Amino acid sequence: MTDVDGQVPARSRVGGMSRIQEKNRTLILDAALKEFSRYGFSGATVERIAAEAGMSKSNLLYYFSSKEAIYTAALAYILDVWLAPLKTLDREGDPATELAGYIRQKIEISASFPEASRLFANEVMQGAPKILPILETDLRRLVAEKVAVIESWIADGKISKTEPLHLIYSIWATTQHYADFAVQIRALTGHDLSDEDFKRETERAVTQQILASVGLRLPEEAPETA
Amino acid sequence: MTDVDGQVPARSRVGGMSRIQEKNRTLILDAALKEFSRYGFSGATVERIAAEAGMSKSNLLYYFSSKEAIYTAALAYILDVWLAPLKTLDREGDPATELAGYIRQKIEISASFPEASRLFANEVMQGAPKILPILETDLRRLVAEKVAVIESWIADGKISKTEPLHLIYSIWATTQHYADFAVQIRALTGHDLSDEDFKRETERAVTQQILASVGLRLPEEAPETA
DNA sequence: TTGCATCTTGACCATTTGGTCAAAAGCACC
DNA sequence: GGTGCTTTTGACCAAATGGTCAAGATGCAA
Structure with missing residues (x-):
């Protein structure tokens, strides 16, 4: 840090x-x-x-x-909260479950701390004057590590051939979009991640999309806690 | 306008x-x-x-x-430039070609006018104080129209069942990400959309990903102009 | 060249705002 | 209740900045 x-x-x-x-x-x-x-x-x-x-x-x-x-x-x-989810991607786990879990966490954060997402986006868009050093060291290391995880999944034939970096970027992009562009989404649909139904639907759509792109399908829903 | x-x-x-x-x-x-x-x-x-x-x-x-x-x-x-690509999505065209074309245009803009993308993102993130009215009218109408196009493709069995809105959002999110977060991407990889190779690879990765999510594959590359 | 509208600028003003400071108010401990 | 630290504040300052204005430069048609 x-x-x-x-x-x-x-x-x-x-x-x-x-x-x-x-x-x-x-x-x-x-x-x-x-x-x-x-x-x-x-x-x-x-x-x-x-x-x-x-x-x-x-x-x-x-x-x-x-x-x-x-x-x-x-x-x-906010930085720790921000980077935490990626750290949980586990090479040993089932790719579908791991990716779905990662996406769930990212969307959860977009829903509960949209300000964090926007602050981060703002900082980066202005050229990351304060956190560029962190991006170039900590984040870079973390991402390299997770790229390796994804590559190992590919090598093991668990997911289809993909550019790991772009996979990560699109998870970031799609999940953060719902926080950063909340106003636009609200203008178009009236909905919002603070809307439980919309959030569930969003999570499902994003997860389905990302998984499909690496040849996977949605893992079974975890049964309700009941 | x-x-x-x-x-x-x-x-x-x-x-x-x-x-x-x-x-x-x-x-x-x-x-x-x-x-x-x-x-x-x-x-x-x-x-x-x-x-x-x-x-x-x-x-x-x-x-x-x-x-x-x-x-x-x-x-x-910048608004016209910004919205133009979506207008080209043609119901009569081949979905794979249409979507690929749309994505290509969006990435092209992210590459050649990253400032436009960032200006737009900035405005929306601050609550769209100036263009909210436009989002709620023009953009809303345009999006509704294209949602219908996508729905018709689904109805005709040309693409797999998807939430059209989320499909649009993820295209926006992924393509704009490369402009808005260019600094971060550069910090992680040293690359940039101004890098021709990286741009091509990005376009391919994004297109492949979006198409896969609706059950399509990359359309054949248009042969070089030679 | 003259006359007039367009264009351009430096001097100036009012407001906003980040930051300082010295003094007052709390508070803990003897 | 006195002593000394921490906390809190209002008064104040200097710099930055959006915007005005009157005067000067420039271009252009007759």
């Missing part, structure tokens, strides 16, 4: 921060996520973030030394 | 504008496209757009009354 941090006021309880600090930093990061994802870095204002977090601008700047520091911290705040 | 316009200085040659006006408006719109797609609406500065267009800020504001007017005009400037 390289440098990415947001400076903590001077001497804090060793190994952690005070209750107040912890609470406020979280409040701020949540507000920042909302603001930055809605308006982008330049469009966001520190004042509004502070208001959303329920404190004065000065106080916010007591916790984070600058707008940039808030932004960077917000990015770091 | 609803309202979307950018005000022309007072009395102009009936039915058109002077040479200078035409030239400068184009210069400005090109510069604006670059700037807005790179920094988003708020992050863009009129000064920089003017510089890029090779004129003073005051002069730019002689042609467009405000930053917002430039932005709106830039959106209108």
Whole structure:
């Protein structure tokens, strides 16, 4: 996770921060996520973030030394969540199940943290000024690893011949699309991933499509928890 | 195309504008496209757009009354290009050829006007403040029409049963991804759609994937023009 | 060349906004 | 209740930026 941090006021309880600090930093990061994802870095204002977090601008700047520091911290705040699903792709597992699981997680995140998706998209679209280093190291390594997994599936004849990178890109693209372009989708259909039915249908459609592209079919639905 | 316009200085040659006006408006719109797609609406500065267009800020504001007017005009400037490919989907044509053609056009645009793609993505991600009305009318109508086309293909047994909307979304998502997330892709692979080989490979991979999802295979490559 | 509309610009203004600072309010511990 | 840290805030500042304006340059028809 390289440098990415947001400076903590001077001497804090060793190994952690005070209750107040912890609470406020979280409040701020949540507000920042909302603001930055809605308006982008330049469009966001520190004042509004502070208001959303329920404190004065000065106080916010007591916790984070600058707008940039808030932004960077917000990015770091979501990055783990963002990358976690890919890490679960397991070479030993059944490809259909693995891919379906990955897609389910991605869509779940698009549904529950659309702001995270948009923040990330925004950052990358602006040229990834803050996280390019991470993309070039951590993400690159992770992706290379998973490309190898997919290649092993191909080699074992478990899925049809495919360009692993493009497979990954299209999973990213399709799943994130429902968060990033939610407004457009809503304008066209009135639906939204916050709509349970639409979410289920989306997950099914995306999964079916991706699996078909590597010659697989939908795995059996996991029976309801009942 | 609803309202979307950018005000022309007072009395102009009936039915058109002077040479200078035409030239400068184009210069400005090109510069604006670059700037807005790179920094988003708020992050863009009129000064920089003017510089890029090779004129003073005051002069730019002689042609467009405000930053917002430039932005709106830039959106209108790209909107046609943006929507054109979908219009070509022909019910009478062969589904594999039609879809492949559509995908080719989308990727072509992602490659040659990545700024257009990013500008559009940016606008939609910010809640489509300017073009929501267009999405809800023109785009909605166009999409409904093409959904019907796809449904007719399904009814005729030409492609396998699919959710037409999701099919369209995934074509949008995958093709635009290569423009919007170009930086990320470059960070991972060093490649880019400006790379002819990579572009060809991408087009092939995306087409293959989309076609497979509806039970089709790649149509024969059109032989080289030789 | 003159006269007029178009075009172009620098000086200027008001507002927004990121960030500083010193002082006040809380709070914990003796 | 005093002492010293942490937390909180309003007043304030400087830079950036969108937009105005009056004056000057340019192009063009007669």
